[in-house]
Amino acid sequence: MMKSKIIFRNIYNKFTKFSCEKGIKFYPFYHGSYHNISIRCFTxxxxxxxxxxxxxxxxxxxxxxxxxxxxxxxxxxxxxxxxxxxxxxxxxxxxxxxxxxxxxxxxxxxxxxxxxxxxxxxxxxxxxxxxxxxxxxxxxxxxxxxxxxxxxxxxxxxxxxxxxxxxxxxxxxxxxxxxxxxxxxxxxxxxxxxxxxxxxxxxxxxxxxxxxxxxxxxxxxxxxxxxxxxxxxxxxxxxxxxxxxxxxxxxxxxxxxxxxxxxxxxxxxxxxxxxxxxxxxxxxxxxxxxxxPLLLTSTGEKFGKSAGNAIWLDDKMTSPYEFYQYFMKLADADVEKYLRMFTILSMEEIDQIVKTHMKSPEERKGQEKLASEITEFVHGVAGLQKAQLATRVLFGDSLENIRGHDLIEAFLHDSQRLTPIHRNEIVNRTIDRVAVAAGACKSRNEANKLIKVGGLYLNNQRVIEPHHKVIEDDLLDGVVCVIRTGKSNYHLIQVID
Structure with a gap:
């Protein structure tokens, strides 16, 4: 073995001298023994x-x-x-x-x-x-x-x-x-x-x-x-x-x-x-x-599982929507720093994004660009589309042009918001019962109180009638509906047969 090592080193030295003279870089790759070594050249x-x-x-x-x-x-x-x-x-x-x-x-x-x-x-x-x-x-x-x-x-x-x-x-x-x-x-x-x-x-x-x-x-x-x-x-x-x-x-x-x-x-x-x-x-x-640099929170704490504030890269542990929203909620002062660190956009592009953002920071254009870039990198284009769709739904946009199957896919691993319920427990049932089944309300009485004050929504439309029944037409593509209580408490029902 020692003899093989010395032979290899002599070959290595000769190749090195040659590479220095010719401007070629070479690297030996070890394959288990000094008798099985390949030389790969790069220029x-x-x-x-x-x-x-x-x-x-x-x-x-x-x-x-x-x-x-x-x-x-x-x-x-x-x-x-x-x-x-x-x-x-x-x-x-x-x-x-x-x-x-x-x-x-x-x-x-x-x-x-x-x-x-x-x-x-x-x-x-x-x-x-x-x-x-x-x-x-x-x-x-x-x-x-x-x-x-x-x-x-x-x-x-x-x-x-x-x-x-x-x-x-x-x-x-x-x-x-x-x-x-x-x-x-x-x-x-x-x-x-x-x-x-x-x-x-x-x-x-x-x-x-x-x-x-x-x-x-x-x-x-x-x-x-x-x-x-x-x-x-x-x-x-x-x-x-x-x-x-x-x-x-x-x-x-x-x-x-x-x-x-x-x-x-x-x-x-x-x-x-x-x-x-x-x-x-x-x-x-x-x-x-x-x-x-270690990534720190605004209070100077280290991110990570030990710190208890981890934003996971697995979409089953942190959904693309939650991942996207983390960056959407970023403080204005951190936007430029994070764009530089978390994206591969050119410095010129970043400077332009920051200038546009600072003109109207309330529109959160900088956060939106950052969230889109980093979500695409981690979760791909499909993951970004899911996050953007979920954002539209959970921020009160119209559901008119949204496909039901896309909506389910966007919330597939979000067990806190998406609940599968059998069709016969949803269709032709009063909205108060459905709200309880979805976990949006603790009781039918709570649901009816919300309806009276205009605080219960079906597919982002306010429910006015306490005895309103959910029908097939309320289901997007016949597979899902959205119940909202208050301004931001959303629950999706995946209807299963």
């Missing part, structure tokens, strides 16, 4: 510097080295990771995915890493208490769901970018990996030997995530204390086998990212001592980190 020059673009958008909190600005002038590989501690990603995760998208649409290779192994431990960063451990079966279920979700988001994101003028290479689809693949084969002795020997306890103790927990009475467990070693190894593994040079994460990930860079450099130096390889053979020996 890709990146005209649009993605780091400069991210800076303009306020998407960079810190860089581990300014050298990254020159490195991204040529094609490289970047990754970000997420632990499957829930069945869906949330709005706080979305910024890192948007960061990946910016790299992807400009011709860089992108990797999304799911922490099937690290998710069983839990990252202590930004937490005051230890996470409740999840079963391996739950982590596996969550990992599969997030894998599908990331694929869907990047399919939508690619289409979204193409519609906005980006030219994307088909072979640059996002790569999704799971770190359980390499950690499940690693013994405790291998972990200590391959990772632990390069770590220094003093440095680990100095991490902000560790110091914060040590100040609390509960302290930090050895399990969570070791998390940074595993994330560091992830970066080394991706750097070694996938030529990944950049890790992207939230600002709370700075310590974990720099731990990975330290491990890459130390293992590289250790390897050089036993081979003829030189540090100067290729710029691929470099590794970089980028942190993006």
């Amino acid at each position: 890709k020059k990146i005209e649009d510097n993605v780091i400069e673009e991210l800076k303009k958008r306020g998407l960079i909190n810190a860089l581990t080295s300014s050298d990254i600005i020159n490195r991204v002038k040529n094609q490289t590989t970047i990754y970000c990771g997420v632990d499957p501690t829930a069945p869906s990603l949330h709005l706080g995760n979305l910024l890192t995915l948007i960061g990946l998208l910016h790299f992807n649409v400009r011709g860089h290779r992108t990797i999304a890493l799911i922490g099937g192994a690290t998710g069983s431990i839990g990252d202590p960063s930004g937490r005051n208490t230890e996470r409740q451990p999840l079963s391996f079966s739950m982590i596996e279920k969550n990992a599969n769901a997030i894998d599908n979700q990331i694929r869907k988001i990047f399919i939508n994101g690619k289409k979204y970018a193409l519609r906005r003028g980006f030219k994307i290479r088909d072979e640059l689809d996002v790569i999704i990996l799971n770190n359980l693949k390499w950690f499940q084969k690693m013994s405790a002795l291998e972990l200590l030997n391959d990772i632990g020997r390069y770590a220094r306890v003093g440095t680990m103790m100095a991490r902000d995530s560790v110091k914060l927990r040590m100040e609390n009475t509960g302290g930090i467990s050895f399990t969570e204390f070791s998390y940074q070693l595993l994330q560091a190894y992830d970066f080394w593994h991706l750097h070694h086998y996938h030529q990944c040079q950049i890790q992207l994460g939230g600002s709370d990930q700075w310590g974990n990212i720099t731990a990975g860079i330290d491990l890459i450099h130390k293992k590289k130096t250790d390897s050089i001592k036993t081979t003829t390889e030189s540090l100067e053979t290729t710029e691929n020996t470099n590794a970089f980190g980028i942190t993006i």
Whole structure:
């Protein structure tokens, strides 16, 4: 094996020298052994510097080295990771995915890493208490769901970018990996030997995530204390086998990212001592980190499942309508910031949107554009159309030209608003009974009181007659009707046979 490694490194060095002379970038891809390695050559020059673009958008909190600005002038590989501690990603995760998208649409290779192994431990960063451990079966279920979700988001994101003028290479689809693949084969002795020997306890103790927990009475467990070693190894593994040079994460990930860079450099130096390889053979020996600002609420709280204010990216957990409305309700002062961070619109387009918005902020044109852009990116054009249809219905527009099946589709996973009820319990029943069945009123007496004061609506039309019966003609396409109480309490009835 050692002989094979040395042979490979000699080949690697020769190709590197040739690539430097000819201006060609080459990357070796590892396929399981040093006897099965392919060399792929690229001449890709990146005209649009993605780091400069991210800076303009306020998407960079810190860089581990300014050298990254020159490195991204040529094609490289970047990754970000997420632990499957829930069945869906949330709005706080979305910024890192948007960061990946910016790299992807400009011709860089992108990797999304799911922490099937690290998710069983839990990252202590930004937490005051230890996470409740999840079963391996739950982590596996969550990992599969997030894998599908990331694929869907990047399919939508690619289409979204193409519609906005980006030219994307088909072979640059996002790569999704799971770190359980390499950690499940690693013994405790291998972990200590391959990772632990390069770590220094003093440095680990100095991490902000560790110091914060040590100040609390509960302290930090050895399990969570070791998390940074595993994330560091992830970066080394991706750097070694996938030529990944950049890790992207939230600002709370700075310590974990720099731990990975330290491990890459130390293992590289250790390897050089036993081979003829030189540090100067290729710029691929470099590794970089980028942190993006954490998404905070207007009160300064972190978004996420732990904070209890998560806006989920799964349409079954947060409907496209609720997702869309989150951005519609955004304060005017945050519109420009969010347009820069959450969309890939040009800076000129954003400036024009903001100018138009500020002329008549009460029309919320800026929020509407932002909500449309980000909903299309996450949920696709179909998801955006559902959100816009639901908005029209729930804000009192006429239902005259709305198809019943489209209305059901728009609220399909919204169990709080959409209630399936058998046809014989709706048709030819008085409106007070129907309102109770739909959950719009607690009793027939409450429903009749609302009718008397003009506070009960059927299909956005005020009900005047207390004994009004719901008939087939009241059902849109014979499958759905809408009951409203007051100004904004909507209930949809899906009529089933």
